[in-house]
Amino acid sequence: MAYQALYRVWRPQTFSDVIGQEVITQTLRNAVASHMTSHAYLFSGPRGTGKTSCAKILAKAVNCLNPHDGEPCNECEICKAANENRLNDVIEIDAASNNGVEEIRDIRDKVKYAPTEAKFKVYIIDEVHMLSQGAFNALLKTLEEPPENVMFILATTEPQKIPATIISRTQSFNFRRISKQDILKRMTYILDDKKIVYDEEALNIIAASAEGGMRDALSILDQALSYGDDELTLKNAQEVTGALSNEQIVSYMTAIADNQPAEALTSLYQILASGRSALRFTEMIIRVCRNLILYNSNSDLSKQMDNSVMTQELLDIADKFDNTRLFYIVDQVSATQKNLKNSNQTDIYMEILTVKISEPKVAQVPSEAPQEANGESENLEIDKLRDEISHLQNEVQGLSKGVQVPVQPKPKTRRRSNTNARLNKTAIYKVLGSATKDDLMNARDVWPDLMSMLSITQRAMMKVAEPVAASSEGIVVAFDYAMWFEQVQDDMDFLKELSDNTSRLMKKDCQIVLVPKADWPKIRKEYIDNNIDLNSKDNVKSKKETKKTDPTVDEALKLFGSDVVDVKDD
CATH class of the missing domain: 3.40.50.300 (P-loop containing nucleotide triphosphate hydrolases)
Structure with missing residues (x-):
């Protein structure tokens, strides 16, 4: 049969x-x-x-x-x-x-x-x-x-x-999803009946991958047995399910704990290169964070940890994470999972996630921060009101005595610069003034070589960018995300390195100009609508200057001339 x-x-x-x-x-x-x-x-x-x-x-x-x-x-x-x-x-x-x-x-x-x-x-x-x-x-x-x-x-x-x-x-x-323990019990019964040697850790991985379906669990078990020649080992189960090995997850989480984005990205590339699923990877990160939260909470909750995930190496780095940061990581990973299901560029989302959760300034945000920020702003507002009341009281006293109180200038409030303030429209218009399709194709040809000259962290940021316009003097590079545009635009050393490397590859001086991809169509339309003239003295010839004037005004100019006269009363 x-x-x-x-x-x-x-x-x-x-x-x-x-x-x-x-x-x-x-x-x-x-x-x-x-x-x-x-x-x-x-x-x-x-x-x-x-x-x-x-x-x-x-x-x-x-x-x-x-x-x-x-x-x-x-x-x-x-x-x-x-x-x-x-x-x-x-x-x-x-x-x-x-x-x-x-x-x-x-x-x-x-x-x-x-x-x-x-x-x-x-x-x-x-x-x-x-x-x-x-x-x-x-x-x-x-x-x-x-x-x-x-x-x-x-x-x-x-x-x-x-x-x-x-x-x-x-x-x-x-019908409900079948519990992991029930699936484990059934698989153990089948393997014992067939007298097959198995690894308990391998069964744990298969039971977790089945997601509550007994048929899925038995199908994966069947596949693992075929792969291992009627023997179930941990390595066989990891290969069949796409689960991460302990060494891979420990290496990645250690780099995250030490706030080392470059090492975390290196570990990520090795994991993806081994054929591991990005979605399985994110699930494993959440499971590890869940166990670390239980471990950091108290002794009663720590008993509920999944021992198949929490190795001694992970427990050794548990003190490097506090629960606030673990909650932040879980939130970021959950948001990334939604994007992974609807995108073919899974590696880019995983790179962005890795940099986010490994950056200490971003990740270590205290949970009380919003409350403290609100309290601080309220205190500043109260101090400002007190100063104004004090000044008004002094002014009233001075007026009652016939003394004029000088008006104090209002303190300047610092405003956070926005994306528009970071845009270098003059440089963008300069590139557009002499942009050609051939220059753009040449820029795109050397782009992979330019990426290979960057560090791992720099390459991760520039993977979401691409040339959208080019001339003999420069290249306009558009970023998919405003966050990365702002970060690169504010890093003058990195910008200079990009321009120098591009000039070396193009064998001529070439300036790199950055723009958010969401703003690029609007900027290009403004350039076309405003009829930019880069050869004129003013560099920009606006619509207002090219617009036809009113016929009545033209007639008045003929009669009285165009000189401006300042009339003063005697």
Whole structure:
């Protein structure tokens, strides 16, 4: 016989074999034993949690010739036929490929005929949410008033897509994700039964990767056993699941703890180069932070740590993190995960994340900072009001005595410079004045070479930038994120290094000018609309100068001239 996957070989055959759904299986067993089964059931929940298995067991149990406390015997002719998928009275339908009105009308027409072998004719409709609206309407009347010897079992992973009128005519059971401990117990039982040598740490990794699905866990286990030639090792499980090794996560988190972005990026590149999933990587960072938070909290919570993740090396660097920074890292990683799911440039997002959480000035922000900032601003406002009151009191006293009090200038408040203040529009306009497509293509050709001349940290910042315009004298470089534009624009040494390296590659003097990508279309439009003239003395010829004047004004100029006369009263 051909090889069968583990999840098929070890599919539950009785309610007691179903893992992690004790409440549902007990309810169904009692209903069968007391002959109080419903005519329609709805099984909903995540994939691989036992919905279809319970449907098949229920179909056997209600038709079994020798049931035991609501369980099928698996020995009678009906049970054997059902196990071998040759019982004509149990009809399985995949709604994903049979979702039309005609298929459901065919069921409605045949449902009136009595079962041929069993007591009940059972229809199992899998992925029922895929049915069309017309198909649901065709099914509705049959569910409401079915023949006495017919049972419907609907299974779905997306119950929110099923009409309320269908749900109200069924007994609904919500299958939950299976706990990690239950998955571990089941995999251990299977491996012991097959007499296969295994590593417990490898089982932990597979159970975590399954995300509550028993079928997923057995599929990954099957793959790992094939990879390791019927032996389950930690390395095999890491390779199959894409999980990080202890050395990789320790190296990365140590660099983060020591506030060393360059080393953290080097570790990141090694992890991504080994084929590890960026999404799995972020999940591991969150798990490590969660365990560090528990470890730093108190002895009671530290008992709940995941020992499969927390090695001694990670515990050794735990004192370098406080909970405030760990919360910050979790927030940043969670935000990055959303971007990873909708982007193909996962390495760029991971680089930005790495620099963010490894920068000490950014990461170590006390939780009381907003409150302290608010308190400080309130104190400054109070001091300012006190000064103004004092000045007004002095002025009133001086006026009462006939003395004029000099007006004190208001203290200047420092304002944070914005992105527009950092823009060097003169340099941008100068490049646009003689920009050509050939110069831009040349700039883009040397761009990879320019990136290779930078340090790891500099390269990470410049990966979100690209040339958008070029002339014989300079290149305009646009940044995807304003944050990186501001950081590079404020670093004069880095800007000079960029210009010098570009000049060396282009073999001519070349200035690098920076601009946020979001502002680039607006700046280019301003240049075109304002008719920039770089050859004129004023460098800019505005719209106002090229605009036609009023005819009445032109006539007045002819009569009186254009000299400006200052008229003074005698």
